[in-house]
Amino acid sequence: MQSIAQLLQLIPKYDTLPEIWRLLIPILVSCLLFFALMALAVLFLVWLERKISAHIQDRLGPMYVGGWHGWAQTLADALKLLLKEDIVPDATDKLLFKMAPFIVFLGAFAAYVVIPFGVSSIVTDLNIGILYVVALGSLSVVGIIMAGWASNNKYSLYGGMRAAAQIISYEIPAAVAIMTVIIPVGSLSMVDIVNAQSGGIQNWFIFRNPFTFLAFFIYFIASLAEVNRTPFDIPEAESELVAGFHTEYSGMRFAFFFLAEYANMLLVTCVATTLFLGGWTSVLPGGSQLIPGPILFFLKAFAIIFVQMWLRWSVPRLRVDQLMYLSWKVLLPISFALVLGVGWLAVR
Amino acid sequence: MLSYFKDIGLGIITVLNSMWVACRHFFTRSVTLQYPTEKWTMPERARAKLFNKIEDCIGCSQCARVCPTRCITIKTEKRGKDEPEILASDGTPIKLRTYIYDIDMALCCYCGLCTFSCPTHCLQMTPAYEYSVYAIKDHIYQFAKEKPLSVRAPAEPTTASF
Secondary structure: OHHHHHHHOOOOOHHHOOHHHHHHHHHHHHHHHHHHHHHHHHHHHHHHHHHHHHHHOOOOOOOOOOOHHHOOHHHHHHHHHHHOOOOOOOOOOHHHHHHHHHHHHHHHHHHHHHOOOOOOOOOOOOOOHHHHHHHHHOHHHHHHHHHHHHOOOHHHHHHHHHHHHHHHHHHHHHHHHHHHHHHHHOOOOHHHHHHOOOOOHHHOHHHHOHHHHHHHHHHHHHHHHHOOOOOOOHHHOHHHHOOHHHOOOOHHHHHHHHHHHHHHHHHHHHHHHHHHOOOOOOOOOOOOOOOOHHHHHHHHHHHHHHHHHHHHOOOOOOOHHHHHHHHHHHHHHHHHHHHHHHHHHHHO | OHHHHHHHHHHHHHHHHHHHHHHHHHOOOOOOOOOOOOOOOOOOOOOOOEEEOHHHOOOOOHHHHHOOOOOEEEEEEEOOOOOOOEEOOOOOEEOEEEEEEEEEOOOOOOOOHHHHHOOOOOEEEOOOOOOOOOOHHHHEEEOOOOOOOOOOOOOOOOOOOO
Protein backbone atom coordinates (compact mmCIF):
# COMPACT_ATOMS: atom_id res chain seq x y z
CA MET A 1 0.00 0.00 0.00
CA GLN A 2 2.99 2.30 0.51
CA SER A 3 3.70 2.12 -3.19
CA ILE A 4 0.08 2.99 -3.99
CA ALA A 5 0.30 5.95 -1.62
CA GLN A 6 3.50 7.05 -3.33
CA LEU A 7 1.86 6.75 -6.75
CA LEU A 8 -1.06 8.82 -5.56
CA GLN A 9 1.40 11.58 -4.59
CA LEU A 10 1.86 12.14 -8.30
CA ILE A 11 -1.72 13.42 -8.61
CA PRO A 12 -1.61 17.24 -8.54
CA LYS A 13 -2.85 18.90 -5.35
CA TYR A 14 -3.08 15.50 -3.60
CA ASP A 15 -1.34 16.91 -0.54
CA THR A 16 -3.93 19.63 -0.13
CA LEU A 17 -6.69 17.07 0.49
CA PRO A 18 -7.90 16.66 4.08
CA GLU A 19 -6.11 14.11 6.22
CA ILE A 20 -9.03 11.67 6.30
CA TRP A 21 -9.15 11.50 2.49
CA ARG A 22 -5.43 10.90 2.27
CA LEU A 23 -5.97 7.95 4.61
CA LEU A 24 -9.05 6.57 2.87
CA ILE A 25 -8.13 6.96 -0.80
CA PRO A 26 -5.16 4.55 -0.77
CA ILE A 27 -7.34 1.98 1.00
CA LEU A 28 -10.13 2.34 -1.56
CA VAL A 29 -7.70 2.24 -4.48
CA SER A 30 -6.00 -0.89 -3.21
CA CYS A 31 -9.40 -2.49 -2.56
CA LEU A 32 -10.50 -1.78 -6.13
CA LEU A 33 -7.17 -2.91 -7.52
CA PHE A 34 -7.31 -6.19 -5.63
CA PHE A 35 -10.94 -6.75 -6.55
CA ALA A 36 -10.17 -6.23 -10.22
CA LEU A 37 -7.11 -8.47 -10.06
CA MET A 38 -9.02 -11.13 -8.21
CA ALA A 39 -11.96 -11.05 -10.62
CA LEU A 40 -9.54 -11.39 -13.53
CA ALA A 41 -7.69 -14.23 -11.85
CA VAL A 42 -10.97 -16.00 -11.07
CA LEU A 43 -12.20 -15.65 -14.66
CA PHE A 44 -8.92 -17.11 -15.84
CA LEU A 45 -9.04 -19.91 -13.28
CA VAL A 46 -12.57 -20.95 -14.23
CA TRP A 47 -11.53 -21.06 -17.87
CA LEU A 48 -8.40 -23.01 -16.92
CA GLU A 49 -10.38 -25.46 -14.83
CA ARG A 50 -12.78 -26.10 -17.68
CA LYS A 51 -9.96 -26.59 -20.16
CA ILE A 52 -7.95 -28.86 -17.88
CA SER A 53 -10.93 -30.98 -16.93
CA ALA A 54 -11.93 -31.23 -20.57
CA HIS A 55 -8.49 -32.34 -21.70
CA ILE A 56 -8.18 -34.88 -18.90
CA GLN A 57 -11.49 -36.33 -20.08
CA ASP A 58 -10.30 -36.30 -23.73
CA ARG A 59 -12.62 -33.42 -24.62
CA LEU A 60 -11.82 -29.92 -25.84
CA GLY A 61 -13.81 -27.69 -23.48
CA PRO A 62 -15.01 -24.23 -24.53
CA MET A 63 -13.79 -23.48 -28.04
CA TYR A 64 -15.99 -20.80 -29.61
CA VAL A 65 -16.55 -17.69 -27.50
CA GLY A 66 -13.87 -15.09 -28.14
CA GLY A 67 -12.07 -17.04 -30.82
CA TRP A 68 -8.90 -18.52 -29.42
CA HIS A 69 -9.84 -21.64 -27.42
CA GLY A 70 -12.95 -20.00 -26.01
CA TRP A 71 -11.02 -17.54 -23.85
CA ALA A 72 -14.07 -15.29 -23.39
CA GLN A 73 -16.38 -18.10 -22.28
CA THR A 74 -16.14 -17.30 -18.57
CA LEU A 75 -16.53 -13.60 -19.26
CA ALA A 76 -19.77 -14.33 -21.09
CA ASP A 77 -20.91 -16.65 -18.30
CA ALA A 78 -20.18 -14.03 -15.66
CA LEU A 79 -22.13 -11.41 -17.62
CA LYS A 80 -25.02 -13.83 -18.00
CA LEU A 81 -25.04 -14.52 -14.25
CA LEU A 82 -25.03 -10.81 -13.44
CA LEU A 83 -27.92 -10.13 -15.82
CA LYS A 84 -30.13 -12.91 -14.49
CA GLU A 85 -33.14 -12.36 -12.30
CA ASP A 86 -32.35 -12.05 -8.60
CA ILE A 87 -34.46 -14.82 -7.07
CA VAL A 88 -34.96 -14.89 -3.31
CA PRO A 89 -37.19 -17.87 -2.46
CA ASP A 90 -40.29 -17.13 -0.40
CA ALA A 91 -39.64 -19.13 2.76
CA THR A 92 -36.03 -18.05 3.26
CA ASP A 93 -34.61 -15.91 6.02
CA LYS A 94 -34.28 -12.88 3.75
CA LEU A 95 -31.55 -10.97 5.58
CA LEU A 96 -29.25 -13.93 6.17
CA PHE A 97 -29.93 -15.28 2.68
CA LYS A 98 -28.84 -12.01 1.12
CA MET A 99 -25.86 -11.50 3.41
CA ALA A 100 -24.33 -14.97 3.12
CA PRO A 101 -22.62 -14.73 -0.31
CA PHE A 102 -20.96 -11.47 0.63
CA ILE A 103 -19.66 -12.83 3.93
CA VAL A 104 -18.17 -15.86 2.18
CA PHE A 105 -16.66 -13.50 -0.33
CA LEU A 106 -15.36 -11.16 2.37
CA GLY A 107 -13.47 -14.00 4.03
CA ALA A 108 -11.64 -14.68 0.80
CA PHE A 109 -11.13 -11.06 -0.15
CA ALA A 110 -9.88 -9.67 3.16
CA ALA A 111 -7.14 -12.26 3.48
CA TYR A 112 -5.41 -10.93 0.36
CA VAL A 113 -4.31 -7.94 2.43
CA VAL A 114 -1.30 -9.79 3.83
CA ILE A 115 -0.29 -11.83 0.79
CA PRO A 116 3.14 -10.62 -0.38
CA PHE A 117 3.07 -10.79 -4.17
CA GLY A 118 6.41 -9.06 -4.51
CA VAL A 119 8.99 -7.07 -2.58
CA SER A 120 6.72 -4.03 -2.36
CA SER A 121 3.49 -5.54 -3.72
CA ILE A 122 1.78 -6.13 -0.41
CA VAL A 123 -1.08 -4.11 1.01
CA THR A 124 0.14 -4.27 4.57
CA ASP A 125 2.69 -6.44 6.32
CA LEU A 126 0.89 -7.33 9.54
CA ASN A 127 3.13 -8.78 12.22
CA ILE A 128 0.50 -11.50 12.75
CA GLY A 129 0.01 -12.02 9.00
CA ILE A 130 -0.39 -15.79 8.82
CA LEU A 131 -2.58 -15.89 11.92
CA TYR A 132 -4.80 -13.31 10.25
CA VAL A 133 -5.16 -15.54 7.17
CA VAL A 134 -6.03 -18.56 9.31
CA ALA A 135 -8.55 -16.51 11.26
CA LEU A 136 -10.24 -15.17 8.12
CA GLY A 137 -10.43 -18.70 6.76
CA SER A 138 -13.01 -19.37 9.45
CA LEU A 139 -15.13 -16.45 8.34
CA SER A 140 -16.23 -18.25 5.21
CA VAL A 141 -17.67 -21.05 7.39
CA VAL A 142 -19.98 -18.50 8.95
CA GLY A 143 -21.16 -17.42 5.53
CA ILE A 144 -21.61 -20.98 4.30
CA ILE A 145 -23.60 -22.10 7.32
CA MET A 146 -25.63 -18.88 7.04
CA ALA A 147 -26.45 -19.73 3.43
CA GLY A 148 -27.34 -23.29 4.38
CA TRP A 149 -29.59 -22.25 7.20
CA ALA A 150 -31.27 -19.29 5.53
CA SER A 151 -32.15 -21.23 2.38
CA ASN A 152 -34.74 -23.27 4.32
CA ASN A 153 -33.88 -26.31 2.23
CA LYS A 154 -32.74 -29.64 3.58
CA TYR A 155 -29.99 -30.03 1.01
CA SER A 156 -28.65 -26.57 1.73
CA LEU A 157 -28.66 -27.25 5.46
CA TYR A 158 -26.89 -30.58 5.00
CA GLY A 159 -24.32 -28.88 2.81
CA GLY A 160 -23.80 -26.07 5.28
CA MET A 161 -23.39 -28.43 8.23
CA ARG A 162 -21.02 -30.65 6.31
CA ALA A 163 -18.98 -27.63 5.23
CA ALA A 164 -18.76 -26.41 8.81
CA ALA A 165 -17.68 -29.81 10.13
CA GLN A 166 -15.17 -30.24 7.36
CA ILE A 167 -13.60 -26.79 7.39
CA ILE A 168 -13.25 -26.72 11.16
CA SER A 169 -11.67 -30.20 11.19
CA TYR A 170 -9.20 -29.43 8.45
CA GLU A 171 -8.19 -26.04 9.80
CA ILE A 172 -6.37 -27.78 12.63
CA PRO A 173 -3.94 -29.87 10.53
CA ALA A 174 -3.48 -26.87 8.24
CA ALA A 175 -2.64 -24.57 11.14
CA VAL A 176 -0.31 -27.13 12.70
CA ALA A 177 1.42 -27.61 9.35
CA ILE A 178 1.84 -23.84 9.15
CA MET A 179 3.51 -23.97 12.57
CA THR A 180 6.35 -26.05 11.14
CA VAL A 181 7.25 -22.99 9.09
CA ILE A 182 6.70 -20.46 11.83
CA ILE A 183 9.01 -22.22 14.31
CA PRO A 184 12.24 -21.86 12.24
CA VAL A 185 11.33 -18.34 11.05
CA GLY A 186 10.27 -17.11 14.46
CA SER A 187 7.79 -14.63 13.04
CA LEU A 188 4.17 -14.61 11.90
CA SER A 189 4.77 -11.87 9.34
CA MET A 190 4.43 -13.05 5.75
CA VAL A 191 7.32 -10.87 4.55
CA ASP A 192 9.63 -12.30 7.21
CA ILE A 193 8.64 -15.83 6.17
CA VAL A 194 9.48 -15.07 2.53
CA ASN A 195 12.75 -13.37 3.43
CA ALA A 196 13.78 -16.42 5.43
CA GLN A 197 13.53 -18.45 2.21
CA SER A 198 15.48 -16.13 -0.10
CA GLY A 199 18.59 -17.37 -1.86
CA GLY A 200 17.34 -20.06 -4.17
CA ILE A 201 15.40 -23.26 -4.29
CA GLN A 202 17.37 -25.08 -1.57
CA ASN A 203 16.22 -22.49 0.97
CA TRP A 204 12.53 -22.95 0.30
CA PHE A 205 10.83 -24.64 3.20
CA ILE A 206 9.52 -27.46 1.03
CA PHE A 207 13.11 -28.55 0.29
CA ARG A 208 14.80 -27.47 3.50
CA ASN A 209 14.20 -30.54 5.64
CA PRO A 210 11.98 -33.65 5.50
CA PHE A 211 9.61 -32.31 8.16
CA THR A 212 8.65 -29.19 6.26
CA PHE A 213 8.54 -31.22 3.05
CA LEU A 214 5.83 -33.42 4.54
CA ALA A 215 4.18 -30.39 6.12
CA PHE A 216 3.73 -28.88 2.67
CA PHE A 217 1.70 -31.88 1.55
CA ILE A 218 -0.33 -31.88 4.75
CA TYR A 219 -1.08 -28.20 4.25
CA PHE A 220 -1.96 -28.86 0.62
CA ILE A 221 -4.41 -31.66 1.47
CA ALA A 222 -5.96 -29.70 4.32
CA SER A 223 -6.29 -26.60 2.14
CA LEU A 224 -8.10 -28.66 -0.50
CA ALA A 225 -10.64 -29.56 2.15
CA GLU A 226 -10.87 -25.98 3.39
CA VAL A 227 -11.84 -24.67 -0.03
CA ASN A 228 -14.26 -27.58 -0.67
CA ARG A 229 -12.49 -29.03 -3.66
CA THR A 230 -12.73 -32.59 -4.86
CA PRO A 231 -11.91 -35.08 -3.27
CA PHE A 232 -13.27 -33.12 -0.32
CA ASP A 233 -16.28 -31.49 -1.97
CA ILE A 234 -18.92 -33.21 0.11
CA PRO A 235 -20.52 -29.88 1.13
CA GLU A 236 -21.71 -29.46 -2.44
CA ALA A 237 -21.74 -33.09 -3.52
CA GLU A 238 -23.91 -32.91 -6.64
CA SER A 239 -24.94 -36.54 -6.56
CA GLU A 240 -26.26 -36.37 -3.01
CA LEU A 241 -27.08 -32.76 -2.16
CA VAL A 242 -28.11 -31.12 -5.47
CA ALA A 243 -25.62 -28.27 -5.01
CA GLY A 244 -25.15 -28.18 -1.25
CA PHE A 245 -25.33 -24.83 0.47
CA HIS A 246 -25.88 -22.85 -2.73
CA THR A 247 -28.80 -24.91 -4.01
CA GLU A 248 -31.23 -21.99 -3.69
CA TYR A 249 -28.90 -19.34 -5.04
CA SER A 250 -28.98 -18.06 -8.59
CA GLY A 251 -27.81 -15.15 -10.65
CA MET A 252 -25.53 -12.61 -9.04
CA ARG A 253 -25.56 -14.16 -5.57
CA PHE A 254 -24.48 -17.49 -7.00
CA ALA A 255 -21.79 -15.66 -8.94
CA PHE A 256 -20.48 -14.30 -5.65
CA PHE A 257 -20.29 -17.79 -4.18
CA PHE A 258 -18.47 -18.90 -7.27
CA LEU A 259 -16.10 -15.95 -7.10
CA ALA A 260 -15.45 -16.63 -3.43
CA GLU A 261 -14.79 -20.30 -4.10
CA TYR A 262 -12.15 -19.60 -6.69
CA ALA A 263 -10.73 -16.67 -4.74
CA ASN A 264 -10.35 -19.00 -1.75
CA MET A 265 -8.66 -21.51 -3.98
CA LEU A 266 -6.21 -18.88 -5.14
CA LEU A 267 -5.76 -17.71 -1.56
CA VAL A 268 -4.72 -21.09 -0.17
CA THR A 269 -2.29 -21.57 -3.05
CA CYS A 270 -0.88 -18.09 -2.41
CA VAL A 271 -0.40 -19.00 1.24
CA ALA A 272 1.25 -22.30 0.27
CA THR A 273 3.52 -20.42 -2.13
CA THR A 274 4.47 -17.90 0.53
CA LEU A 275 5.10 -20.45 3.24
CA PHE A 276 6.70 -23.33 1.38
CA LEU A 277 7.70 -22.28 -2.13
CA GLY A 278 9.58 -19.11 -1.28
CA GLY A 279 6.99 -16.55 -2.35
CA TRP A 280 8.46 -14.07 -4.80
CA THR A 281 12.05 -15.22 -4.34
CA SER A 282 14.04 -16.63 -7.21
CA VAL A 283 14.44 -20.29 -8.09
CA LEU A 284 18.15 -19.96 -8.87
CA PRO A 285 20.57 -20.81 -6.03
CA GLY A 286 22.42 -17.51 -6.39
CA GLY A 287 19.23 -15.61 -5.65
CA SER A 288 19.41 -13.38 -8.73
CA GLN A 289 15.89 -12.28 -9.71
CA LEU A 290 15.50 -12.92 -13.44
CA ILE A 291 11.69 -12.88 -13.48
CA PRO A 292 9.88 -10.04 -11.66
CA GLY A 293 8.70 -11.13 -8.21
CA PRO A 294 4.90 -10.94 -8.68
CA ILE A 295 5.06 -12.92 -11.94
CA LEU A 296 7.18 -15.60 -10.32
CA PHE A 297 4.78 -15.66 -7.39
CA PHE A 298 1.81 -16.26 -9.65
CA LEU A 299 3.67 -18.88 -11.65
CA LYS A 300 4.29 -20.83 -8.46
CA ALA A 301 0.71 -20.34 -7.28
CA PHE A 302 -0.73 -21.46 -10.61
CA ALA A 303 1.48 -24.54 -10.54
CA ILE A 304 -0.18 -25.55 -7.26
CA ILE A 305 -3.60 -24.69 -8.67
CA PHE A 306 -2.88 -26.93 -11.63
CA VAL A 307 -2.22 -29.79 -9.22
CA GLN A 308 -5.48 -28.99 -7.43
CA MET A 309 -7.38 -29.22 -10.71
CA TRP A 310 -5.46 -32.31 -11.72
CA LEU A 311 -6.40 -34.00 -8.44
CA ARG A 312 -10.02 -33.09 -8.99
CA TRP A 313 -10.20 -35.37 -12.02
CA SER A 314 -8.08 -38.14 -10.47
CA VAL A 315 -9.67 -38.90 -7.13
CA PRO A 316 -13.31 -39.66 -6.33
CA ARG A 317 -15.19 -37.86 -3.56
CA LEU A 318 -14.60 -39.08 -0.02
CA ARG A 319 -17.32 -40.36 2.27
CA VAL A 320 -18.06 -38.30 5.40
CA ASP A 321 -16.48 -40.85 7.73
CA GLN A 322 -13.42 -41.19 5.49
CA LEU A 323 -13.12 -37.41 5.51
CA MET A 324 -13.10 -37.29 9.30
CA TYR A 325 -10.75 -40.27 9.53
CA LEU A 326 -8.26 -38.56 7.23
CA SER A 327 -8.34 -35.32 9.20
CA TRP A 328 -8.30 -36.53 12.79
CA LYS A 329 -6.48 -39.83 12.58
CA VAL A 330 -3.98 -39.28 9.79
CA LEU A 331 -3.19 -35.65 9.11
CA LEU A 332 -3.39 -34.36 12.68
CA PRO A 333 -1.04 -36.93 14.34
CA ILE A 334 1.44 -36.64 11.50
CA SER A 335 1.42 -32.85 11.61
CA PHE A 336 2.00 -32.91 15.39
CA ALA A 337 4.91 -35.26 14.86
CA LEU A 338 6.27 -32.85 12.23
CA VAL A 339 6.02 -29.91 14.64
CA LEU A 340 7.96 -31.92 17.20
CA GLY A 341 10.57 -32.75 14.58
CA VAL A 342 10.93 -29.13 13.49
CA GLY A 343 11.16 -28.07 17.13
CA TRP A 344 13.91 -30.60 17.70
CA LEU A 345 15.77 -29.21 14.68
CA ALA A 346 15.36 -25.66 16.00
CA VAL A 347 16.73 -26.31 19.48
CA ARG A 348 19.36 -28.87 18.49
CA MET B 1 -0.67 -50.12 14.12
CA LEU B 2 1.03 -51.66 11.12
CA SER B 3 -2.20 -51.73 9.15
CA TYR B 4 -2.62 -47.99 9.88
CA PHE B 5 0.64 -47.15 8.11
CA LYS B 6 -0.13 -49.71 5.41
CA ASP B 7 -3.43 -47.94 4.74
CA ILE B 8 -1.70 -44.57 4.48
CA GLY B 9 0.91 -45.97 2.10
CA LEU B 10 -1.75 -47.65 -0.01
CA GLY B 11 -3.74 -44.42 -0.11
CA ILE B 12 -0.74 -42.44 -1.33
CA ILE B 13 0.05 -45.04 -3.99
CA THR B 14 -3.59 -45.08 -5.14
CA VAL B 15 -3.74 -41.31 -5.46
CA LEU B 16 -0.44 -41.17 -7.36
CA ASN B 17 -1.60 -43.98 -9.61
CA SER B 18 -4.86 -42.26 -10.48
CA MET B 19 -2.99 -39.00 -11.01
CA TRP B 20 -0.77 -40.82 -13.49
CA VAL B 21 -3.84 -42.10 -15.33
CA ALA B 22 -5.28 -38.58 -15.46
CA CYS B 23 -1.93 -37.27 -16.68
CA ARG B 24 -1.83 -39.80 -19.50
CA HIS B 25 -5.29 -38.75 -20.60
CA PHE B 26 -4.29 -35.09 -20.42
CA PHE B 27 -1.86 -35.70 -23.26
CA THR B 28 -4.03 -37.96 -25.42
CA ARG B 29 -5.82 -36.42 -28.40
CA SER B 30 -9.32 -35.29 -27.66
CA VAL B 31 -12.13 -37.14 -29.37
CA THR B 32 -14.38 -34.10 -29.73
CA LEU B 33 -15.55 -33.25 -33.24
CA GLN B 34 -16.12 -29.50 -33.64
CA TYR B 35 -19.31 -30.30 -35.52
CA PRO B 36 -20.29 -27.40 -37.76
CA THR B 37 -16.69 -26.83 -38.82
CA GLU B 38 -15.53 -30.45 -38.79
CA LYS B 39 -17.77 -33.24 -40.01
CA TRP B 40 -17.91 -36.99 -40.04
CA THR B 41 -16.96 -38.58 -43.31
CA MET B 42 -20.10 -40.61 -43.90
CA PRO B 43 -19.72 -44.12 -45.36
CA GLU B 44 -20.16 -44.12 -49.12
CA ARG B 45 -23.38 -46.12 -48.96
CA ALA B 46 -24.76 -44.56 -45.78
CA ARG B 47 -28.54 -44.71 -45.58
CA ALA B 48 -29.88 -41.26 -44.80
CA LYS B 49 -31.94 -38.89 -46.97
CA LEU B 50 -34.00 -40.53 -49.72
CA PHE B 51 -33.50 -39.50 -53.32
CA ASN B 52 -35.54 -40.54 -56.33
CA LYS B 53 -34.15 -40.21 -59.82
CA ILE B 54 -37.51 -39.45 -61.36
CA GLU B 55 -36.33 -40.03 -64.95
CA ASP B 56 -35.95 -43.75 -64.17
CA CYS B 57 -39.10 -44.07 -62.06
CA ILE B 58 -41.76 -46.24 -63.68
CA GLY B 59 -44.42 -45.24 -61.15
CA CYS B 60 -45.05 -48.80 -59.95
CA SER B 61 -45.82 -47.65 -56.35
CA GLN B 62 -44.06 -50.63 -54.82
CA CYS B 63 -42.07 -48.28 -52.58
CA ALA B 64 -45.25 -46.63 -51.31
CA ARG B 65 -46.82 -50.02 -50.60
CA VAL B 66 -43.85 -51.44 -48.73
CA CYS B 67 -43.23 -48.33 -46.61
CA PRO B 68 -44.07 -49.07 -42.95
CA THR B 69 -44.75 -45.42 -42.15
CA ARG B 70 -46.42 -44.61 -45.47
CA CYS B 71 -44.26 -41.61 -46.07
CA ILE B 72 -44.31 -41.92 -49.86
CA THR B 73 -47.25 -40.59 -51.86
CA ILE B 74 -47.44 -41.49 -55.53
CA LYS B 75 -50.06 -40.52 -58.10
CA THR B 76 -49.80 -41.69 -61.68
CA GLU B 77 -51.78 -41.72 -64.90
CA LYS B 78 -51.45 -43.76 -68.08
CA ARG B 79 -49.39 -42.26 -70.80
CA GLY B 80 -51.29 -41.83 -74.05
CA LYS B 81 -50.79 -44.21 -76.98
CA ASP B 82 -49.69 -41.35 -79.20
CA GLU B 83 -46.94 -40.20 -76.84
CA PRO B 84 -43.36 -41.25 -77.68
CA GLU B 85 -42.13 -44.37 -75.92
CA ILE B 86 -39.61 -43.67 -73.16
CA LEU B 87 -37.39 -46.13 -71.34
CA ALA B 88 -35.76 -46.10 -67.94
CA SER B 89 -31.97 -46.38 -67.98
CA ASP B 90 -32.14 -50.15 -67.47
CA GLY B 91 -34.47 -50.55 -70.42
CA THR B 92 -37.79 -50.88 -68.63
CA PRO B 93 -40.49 -49.05 -70.61
CA ILE B 94 -42.13 -46.26 -68.62
CA LYS B 95 -45.88 -46.62 -69.20
CA LEU B 96 -47.14 -44.39 -66.39
CA ARG B 97 -46.73 -40.68 -65.95
CA THR B 98 -45.79 -40.02 -62.29
CA TYR B 99 -47.15 -36.58 -61.59
CA ILE B 100 -46.91 -36.73 -57.81
CA TYR B 101 -43.99 -38.34 -56.05
CA ASP B 102 -43.75 -36.92 -52.51
CA ILE B 103 -41.59 -38.28 -49.72
CA ASP B 104 -42.26 -36.99 -46.22
CA MET B 105 -38.84 -37.30 -44.58
CA ALA B 106 -40.37 -36.35 -41.23
CA LEU B 107 -42.16 -39.71 -41.29
CA CYS B 108 -39.36 -41.77 -42.78
CA CYS B 109 -37.90 -44.36 -40.42
CA TYR B 110 -34.83 -45.03 -42.57
CA CYS B 111 -35.55 -48.75 -42.90
CA GLY B 112 -34.64 -48.71 -46.58
CA LEU B 113 -37.35 -51.21 -47.62
CA CYS B 114 -38.47 -48.89 -50.42
CA THR B 115 -35.04 -48.95 -52.01
CA PHE B 116 -34.95 -52.75 -52.06
CA SER B 117 -38.33 -53.01 -53.70
CA CYS B 118 -37.59 -50.46 -56.41
CA PRO B 119 -37.36 -52.42 -59.70
CA THR B 120 -35.34 -49.80 -61.57
CA HIS B 121 -33.16 -48.78 -58.57
CA CYS B 122 -34.16 -45.18 -59.03
CA LEU B 123 -35.06 -44.71 -55.35
CA GLN B 124 -31.94 -44.64 -53.20
CA MET B 125 -30.75 -43.48 -49.84
CA THR B 126 -27.95 -40.90 -49.93
CA PRO B 127 -25.40 -40.06 -47.23
CA ALA B 128 -26.82 -36.52 -46.81
CA TYR B 129 -27.92 -36.15 -43.19
CA GLU B 130 -28.06 -32.40 -42.62
CA TYR B 131 -31.48 -31.31 -43.78
CA SER B 132 -33.19 -29.98 -40.70
CA VAL B 133 -35.85 -27.36 -41.42
CA TYR B 134 -37.93 -24.89 -39.47
CA ALA B 135 -41.39 -26.08 -40.56
CA ILE B 136 -42.37 -29.74 -40.63
CA LYS B 137 -43.99 -29.26 -44.03
CA ASP B 138 -40.57 -28.47 -45.47
CA HIS B 139 -39.67 -32.09 -44.84
CA ILE B 140 -41.88 -33.15 -47.75
CA TYR B 141 -39.69 -33.53 -50.78
CA GLN B 142 -41.39 -33.46 -54.19
CA PHE B 143 -39.62 -35.33 -56.93
CA ALA B 144 -42.25 -35.40 -59.69
CA LYS B 145 -41.55 -33.07 -62.59
CA GLU B 146 -44.29 -33.84 -65.10
CA LYS B 147 -47.77 -32.33 -65.10
CA PRO B 148 -50.82 -34.57 -65.47
CA LEU B 149 -52.99 -34.33 -68.55
CA SER B 150 -56.19 -35.91 -67.24
CA VAL B 151 -56.34 -34.69 -63.66
CA ARG B 152 -55.40 -31.34 -62.27
CA ALA B 153 -52.56 -31.66 -59.76
CA PRO B 154 -53.32 -30.17 -56.37
CA ALA B 155 -51.45 -26.97 -55.70
CA GLU B 156 -50.49 -27.90 -52.15
CA PRO B 157 -48.01 -30.71 -51.51
CA THR B 158 -49.80 -33.75 -50.23
CA THR B 159 -48.97 -35.21 -46.87
CA ALA B 160 -48.87 -38.93 -46.49
CA SER B 161 -52.26 -40.20 -45.46
CA PHE B 162 -52.79 -42.70 -42.68
